[in-house]
Amino acid sequence: MDMSSPKPTVLRDYDPRYDPLVAPNPGRGTDYAPTYWVATAGAPPADDGPIAGDVDADVVIVGSGFTGLATALFLAREHGIRATVLEANRAVWGCTSRNGGQGQNASGRLYRSQWIARWGKEVALKLDAEIRAGFQTFKDLVAEFPECEPQPGGHLYIAHRAKKMAFLHHEAKVMREVFGYDTRILSADELRQRYVDDAEGFGAMHEPDGIGVHPLKLAFGYLRQARALGVKLHPASPVIGFETRQGVHHLRTPGGTVRARAVGFATGGYTSNGLHPSLDSKIMPILSNSLVTRPLTEQELAATRFRTTEVITDTRTLRFYYRKLPDNRVQIGSRSSITGADAPNPVHMAKLVEGLHRKFPALRGVGIDYSWWGWVDVSHDMMPRITQPDPAQSVFYALGYGGNGVSFSAHAGRRMAQRIAGKADRAFELPIYDSALEYPNVMNLVRSRAFAPFRRFGQRALYHWYHLRDERL
Numbered sequence: 001m002d003m004s005s006p007k008p009t010v011l012r013d014y015d016p017r018y019d020p021l022v023a024p025n026p027g028r029g030t031d032y033a034p035t036y037w038v039a040t041a042g043a044p045p046a047d048d049g050p051i052a053g054d055v056d057a058d059v060v061i062v063g064s065g066f067t068g069l070a071t072a073l074f075l076a077r078e079h080g081i082r083a084t085v086l087e088a089n090r091a092v093w094g095c096t097s098r099n100g101g102q103g104q105n106a107s108g109r110l111y112r113s114q115w116i117a118r119w120g121k122e123v124a125l126k127l128d129a130e131i132r133a134g135f136q137t138f139k140d141l142v143a144e145f146p147e148c149e150p151q152p153g154g155h156l157y158i159a160h161r162a163k164k165m166a167f168l169h170h171e172a173k174v175m176r177e178v179f180g181y182d183t184r185i186l187s188a189d190e191l192r193q194r195y196v197d198d199a200e201g202f203g204a205m206h207e208p209d210g211i212g213v214h215p216l217k218l219a220f221g222y223l224r225q226a227r228a229l230g231v232k233l234h235p236a237s238p239v240i241g242f243e244t245r246q247g248v249h250h251l252r253t254p255g256g257t258v259r260a261r262a263v264g265f266a267t268g269g270y271t272s273n274g275l276h277p278s279l280d281s282k283i284m285p286i287l288s289n290s291l292v293t294r295p296l297t298e299q300e301l302a303a304t305r306f307r308t309t310e311v312i313t314d315t316r317t318l319r320f321y322y323r324k325l326p327d328n329r330v331q332i333g334s335r336s337s338i339t340g341a342d343a344p345n346p347v348h349m350a351k352l353v354e355g356l357h358r359k360f361p362a363l364r365g366v367g368i369d370y371s372w373w374g375w376v377d378v379s380h381d382m383m384p385r386i387t388q389p390d391p392a393q394s395v396f397y398a399l400g401y402g403g404n405g406v407s408f409s410a411h412a413g414r415r416m417a418q419r420i421a422g423k424a425d426r427a428f429e430l431p432i433y434d435s436a437l438e439y440p441n442v443m444n445l446v447r448s449r450a451f452a453p454f455r456r457f458g459q460r461a462l463y464h465w466y467h468l469r470d471e472r473l
Helices: 036-040 066-079 112-119 121-144 164-177 188-194 215-228 298-304 346-359 405-420 452-471
Strands: 055-062 084-086 102-104 155-158 184-186 204-207 210-212 232-234 241-245 248-253 256-265 284-293 311-314 321-324 330-335 368-378 385-387 395-399
Touching: 036 215, 036 368, 055 066, 055 248, 066 084, 066 215, 066 405, 084 256, 102 121, 102 311, 102 405, 112 121, 112 164, 121 210, 121 215, 121 405, 164 184, 164 204, 184 188, 210 311, 215 232, 256 405, 284 346, 284 452, 330 346, 346 368, 385 405, 395 405
Parallel strands: 055 084, 055 256, 084 232, 155 311, 256 395
Antiparallel strands: 102 210, 155 204, 184 204, 241 248, 248 256, 284 330, 284 368, 311 321, 321 330, 385 395
């Protein structure tokens, strides 16, 4: 098998102001964002070059991040289907090369107590079984690609205010008594002595499941394995037109049209309006900032008591997520700008640096070696969808992880592959599989593509309210 790239991609400069809510597409052949993961992953694996002429394919996957590559990998492994993956820019260009590398036993942003409140205990238990199966899928793939530098051990959920401990006590009780997890509450002193000295920490909930990974090295592993099984990946091939004629989907790219019997969209926070009618205005792209420090000295590690390498989040609505990396750097991320146009404004990264210093005063003055931002796909009800929105159309998508896609994307890809292959499963009766992404029925006009940017006014108001509630009330 020829694993070389027949036509090298001509790279264009990375655009730090790209905004999926207003841009027609994410570019063509654009270079990576300047992330720590890109700087340390090594050279990208070989690909199949941009589309150059009309092509027939059995299945097309749009997007080459975790979800798209996992879908292609499982289509090949479990169903004998060799997909063609179309990527607008470089392989693994979007969410997967910009996240925090935190794999948790979760999907979406709702807690298990909220599952019970929304769907009842019976459905919540079934959903939990599916999410657990998803975490196992992720663990199995991580074990296949040890080069992704896995850091297992669990997840620390740290109370950033004293009053948040009541919430953590309640969640820990629900997880223990309803779902059977070995979830523990840590006092502030136990947190500092055994795990980390977060100056904002008033205690924590410890979950046994959690793995930190180098996300780009893991995705490169997916890509190598998928291509070894016959998957084709074409970078610099954005979908700029979509038409279905007599049951055949025609995906137009700058280099030619790809014809396929089925299409799976895995474009995450980089889903542009106009890509396909089933995707228009179905997610709200939210920016998240991230930074990585220089390697800490032994004295700095002692001062912060960073004894754990587990993944960590705090209890803010606009949460901080952070951890110590294998080379003793600290990675931390949180909210960013409202719009892409404002993303390079240094005030947003300054707020993240301030958050790092509040948590770890000993790190004031420590150099920041890498900083970047990326788009997160948030659904209106804070849960993902892996579905076929129109049963009459062989079009599928897996979207809406809300920042919890590092681990569940593996299983989402497996399930989307199963759906594309026409295999039934009782799991597809669960809420994340049996309904399409929708926005609340407020006004059809506001939900339309033309009015999508105006949702930013509401987002700005919500951010102010979240900050007030997280820090003052």
